[in-house]
Amino acid sequence: MTQDISHNIQDYLKRIYEITRSGQKASTSQLAQVLGISAASVTNMLQKLSKSSPPYVIYHKHHGVELTELGKASALKILRRHRLIEQYLVEKLGYAWDEVHEEAEILEHALSPLLENRIDAALGSPRFDPHGDPIPDANLNMPNMQQTPLTHLAVGESGSVIRVPHEDPQVLRYLEKSGLRPGVQVKLLSRTPYDQTIHLQITGKNEEIIIGPNLGSQITIKVDD
Amino acid sequence: MTQDISHNIQDYLKRIYEITRSGQKASTSQLAQVLGISAASVTNMLQKLSKSSPPYVIYHKHHGVELTELGKASALKILRRHRLIEQYLVEKLGYAWDEVHEEAEILEHALSPLLENRIDAALGSPRFDPHGDPIPDANLNMPNMQQTPLTHLAVGESGSVIRVPHEDPQVLRYLEKSGLRPGVQVKLLSRTPYDQTIHLQITGKNEEIIIGPNLGSQITIKVDD
């Protein structure tokens, strides 16, 4: 079905998937930024991906790209491997949750279908990775959670953490220290008026956790009824 | 110490190490054959590896290459990862011994030092891989077994298998079926005069095992006193 695809292209497709998740197209500059390369290089690759047969993306000149079905399936395949690897490293090899993303970013391109299956089986087909991100199943179906950014919580409201951002080890170590991991229940104590920094408390704990607006919008929760 | 080295170069160095183990230099055509590329491409790479600073190989124009100390250390590092991975896949993920080489050939290039350590620790610092090949330790010291090709056994003599060739799944399945794995004791029953095919028996078993000279020279044993 999918013929062989280079490591680079796998990363492009994964990034495009992440950006286009929320509806909008992925722009040249967004991709250049997350991939850490020049905009000209991105344009080049997007044109190539849109002209291949079959194409992986639909290219809207000057207006970004979206994935074709093939592109989406390819992206989900890599995302599945990425998240399974993260879970495996934490569960089976004693990694901390801030150490796994970088490893997975490399290993995801080196996994055979057989190894993917063995890892999945060894973990009992896990549905979430260490940061709370859903793992697409073997048919690439993605559990579609409805989730709200932590910053949308009203003062006094509470909810339980679904996922935290996975890329920045420093952030992850801060969250670890605060106890803010997927599953815990938090209550919004207050919000500063100008810069929208929020103060939280984990149910059953006393410390106050301070989260800036950038980080807060990346953490998602399920609001309590 | 070693600056970053491409996947391709890692494979070149590993192959040069394997060929030069037994003293001779590695020739252009030998490398072309095992790497599955043209001789001209090999020449190109060997010149590059000999001209880099510091150099990885010593290039004897028209007479093959040998590894520098740096080249040897780089090769051993990859060999360590390759063999640790093979052992891990068999031990921890239920792979058969004929399924691991191809996986390891890819994964060896994707392992970080941390993951190498974790795998080593999870296995209790194993000294041999599933095919009986020694695994260099963390300081890249290689257990130097003295071993004899199976074909050197005299009729009536016996010895215990040390290692079997690891690359060809078909061969491995044949050996598996015959019970010829590292550790078992074998006795040479007879040798055909012209083509040097040998007939063996495993101690405690009845079946006769037939091994051709190509395969026989790749299996090594420790001859019983």
Next chain:
DNA sequence: GCTAATATTTAGCCAAACCTAAATTATACG
């Protein structure tokens, strides 16, 4: 020791992905 066969190297090319600088298009706002 010469010569034919074999092995190796050189020369010239190609594809994948990157780059910078210049040109073009889109957008935002006065």
Next chain:
DNA sequence: CGTATAATTTAGGTTTGGCTAAATATTAGC
């Protein structure tokens, strides 16, 4: 609505590691 700024694309290069064909060196057999 026109123009300045920002985003994107085009043009022209580079590096890495392949390739084939042609030239040259080595080796083996007579």
